[in-house]
Amino acid sequence: MRSEQEKKSRLMAVELAAIDLTITALQAGGRKIDDVAKDDNPREQWAQGWADAHHPFVELTERDREIIAQIKVLAGQLSSRTSLPELLKARGKIVQGS
Amino acid sequence: MFANPALLVSRLLFVGLIVEAFEIFRLRRFFDDNEMFSRSAVAILTGAARWQIRIGATVGGSRAVTVAMAGQAFAAMLVIVEGTHTRTGIFSALICLITNGYLRARRQIGGSGAEQLTFIVLVTFGLVILAGGTDGARRLGDAFIAAQVVLAYFASGVSKVASPIWRNGGAMAGILSTEGYGIPSFAKLLARHPEVDRLLCWSVIGWEIAFPLVLVAPKPLMIALLTGGVVFHVSCAVVMGLNRFVWAFCGCYPAVWATAMLLR
Amino acid sequence: MGDVRLNAIAAVFAVWWVISACNQFRSGAWTLRLRRYVPLGLIPLWTFFAPNPARVDSRLIWREEHGSRWDCWRELHLGFAPAKSRWLVNPELILNKAVVDLVSSLLRVRLEQQDRSALLSSAYLTLLSIVLTQPRRTGSSSIQFAIVRTSAGTHARRVDVAFLSEVHDIVDSVTHVC
Numbered sequence: 138m139r140s141e142q143e144k145k146s147r148l149m150a151v152e153l154a155a156i157d158l159t160i161t162a163l164q165a166g167g168r169k170i171d172d173v174a175k176d177d178n179p180r181e182q183w184a185q186g187w188a189d190a191h192h193p194f195v196e197l198t199e200r201d202r203e204i205i206a207q208i209k210v211l212a213g214q215l216s217s218r219t220s221l222p223e224l225l226k227a228r229g230k231i232v233q234g235s
Numbered sequence: 236m237f238a239n240p241a242l243l244v245s246r247l248l249f250v251g252l253i254v255e256a257f258e259i260f261r262l263r264r265f266f267d268d269n270e271m272f273s274r275s276a277v278a279i280l281t282g283a284a285r286w287q288i289r290i291g292a293t294v295g296g297s298r299a300v301t302v303a304m305a306g307q308a309f310a311a312m313l314v315i316v317e318g319t320h321t322r323t324g325i326f327s328a329l330i331c332l333i334t335n336g337y338l339r340a341r342r343q344i345g346g347s348g349a350e351q352l353t354f355i356v357l358v359t360f361g362l363v364i365l366a367g368g369t370d371g372a373r374r375l376g377d378a379f380i381a382a383q384v385v386l387a388y389f390a391s392g393v394s395k396v397a398s399p400i401w402r403n404g405g406a407m408a409g410i411l412s413t414e415g416y417g418i419p420s421f422a423k424l425l426a427r428h429p430e431v432d433r434l435l436c437w438s439v440i441g442w443e444i445a446f447p448l449v450l451v452a453p454k455p456l457m458i459a460l461l462t463g464g465v466v467f468h469v470s471c472a473v474v475m476g477l478n479r480f481v482w483a484f485c486g487c488y489p490a491v492w493a494t495a496m497l498l499r
Numbered sequence: 500m501g502d503v504r505l506n507a508i509a510a511v512f513a514v515w516w517v518i519s520a521c522n523q524f525r526s527g528a529w530t531l532r533l534r535r536y537v538p539l540g541l542i543p544l545w546t547f548f549a550p551n552p553a554r555v556d557s558r559l560i561w562r563e564e565h566g567s568r569w570d571c572w573r574e575l576h577l578g579f580a581p582a583k584s585r586w587l588v589n590p591e592l593i594l595n596k597a598v599v600d601l602v603s604s605l606l607r608v609r610l611e612q613q614d615r616s617a618l619l620s621s622a623y624l625t626l627l628s629i630v631l632t633q634p635r636r637t638g639s640s641s642i643q644f645a646i647v648r649t650s651a652g653t654h655a656r657r658v659d660v661a662f663l664s665e666v667h668d669i670v671d672s673v674t675h676v677c
Contacts, residue, residue, distance in 0.1 A: 147574060148574045218665070218667060221624065228624065
């Protein structure tokens with residue numbers, strides 16, 4: 138019973154294929170997901186969620202304008218296909234400087 | 236709840252702590268390396284936060300969490316048996332404060348309003364004991380918990396009334412259509428009967444906004460509001476799977492009651 | 500001495516409650532600075548499913564690149580508790596909520612910073628690290644993740660792509676065989 142339910146709740150192969158087509162089509166058309174995301178409301182409130190979504194660790198970019206500008210500069214300097222260690226190193230520069 | 240520790244209802248909150256311990260035990264592997272709550276994932280999550288936020292965030296893997304939750308379950312059981320007025324009960328409740336705090340620090344995400352309230356209650360109890368655990372301190376603790384619960388419901392109600400989705404109906408059908416919180420048949424029923432959805436929305440809004448009256452209303456209304464709360468949270472548990480809200484919020488109703496009696 | 504302690508905790512409770520009350524307005528904007536210093540969610544935000552109720556489930560999917568070919572998307576499926584028992588125990592709620600927390604943070608950063616700044620956000624990096632630790636085929640060279648939102652439709656589940664990450668090279672020396 139449980140595995141049956143789990144199968145139904147997982148994204149099906151056909152849904153994943155549709156997602157792939159959507160992404161491919163958008164990218165081929167030069168559009169980003171941002172342009173078309175519907176009902177994109179990051180302030181969607183969950184029963185438990187908002188306090189955690191407001192958790193300080195995500196507020197780095199809001200702490201002051203200098204840090205935001207620094208982040209923008211560093212992010213702009215990142216090459217394409219950056220690895221996770223490279224991203225963490227870049228973020229480390231911001232944290233150290235703040 | 237602190238002022239009447241002999242009452243069994245004053246210990247309901249600790250049932251929620253046992254449930255939490257069991258749930259985290261079931262999820263213990265997610266605290267291992269290469270898992271969602273691994274030390275490295277939480278280190279990345281909190282890397283940019285201030286040191287106060289990072290305390291305990293990367294301490295211990297699944298074994299430490301398992302030991303902490305075993306301790307929490309045992310301590311919570313002792314509190315349920317003893318109450319918070321005996322030495323054993325007090326010590327056990329303080330153990331729960333430590334284990335619960337550790338879990339919150341270690342996990343950082345995936346928390347809930349029920350956990351939030353539970354931890355605030357435990358910290359409040361710690362402060363009450365720090366102040367000597369006297370009757371006066373316990374009444375103050377109860378008053379603070381009551382004030383937080385009243386604030387919680389009122390703020391939530393006001394927040395809903397500001398939302399067109401809640402005011403016009405549709406909120407309940409939307410929530411219930413999610414797999415995480417919903418029952419598809421209920422959602423379809425509400426979608427077919429939007430007037431029922433609107434009625435449910437306004438019932439919740441009305442009750443939440445009216446809740447502060449519980450502190451000053453005549454006893455029948457007070458009992459009605461608290462009963463409404465129990466019905467609300469049990470319904471949310473059964474329909475939406477918000478299981479721990481029952482223990483956290485209803486577990487604070489003794490504090491609300493005690494404070495209301497004091498104000499009379 | 501007793502009175503002093505009593506007065507002290509009364510003061511602590513009063514201040515704590517006032518701060519909590521202030522935190523309910525404007526989604527906590529007034530107490531933002533203070534919350535950065537106060538750990539463990541001791542300054543609560545008590546909005547439950549409001550003002551915008553959750554109407555979708557957020558899911559994390561990812562795919563790996565081999566050479567110049569991309570594998571199929573895979574889902575980090577955490578499961579949902581069965582309705583008949585979740586009123587009592589619901590550990591899956593914690594896992595799914597964790598994903599929701601990360602997704603909410605990420606989408607907020609993305610909206611506020613219309614550039615690549617999101618790549619350096621804690622939420623993005625954490626989500627990337629989570630998919631990187633999933634079992635994968637030997638020889639994967641790059642990885643990409645996406646956030647998908649699902650909701651019940653009339654006949655079939657509605658699926659929307661809410662976020663697509665950049666492509667990231669995989670540089671760890673250990674390859675996991677799935």
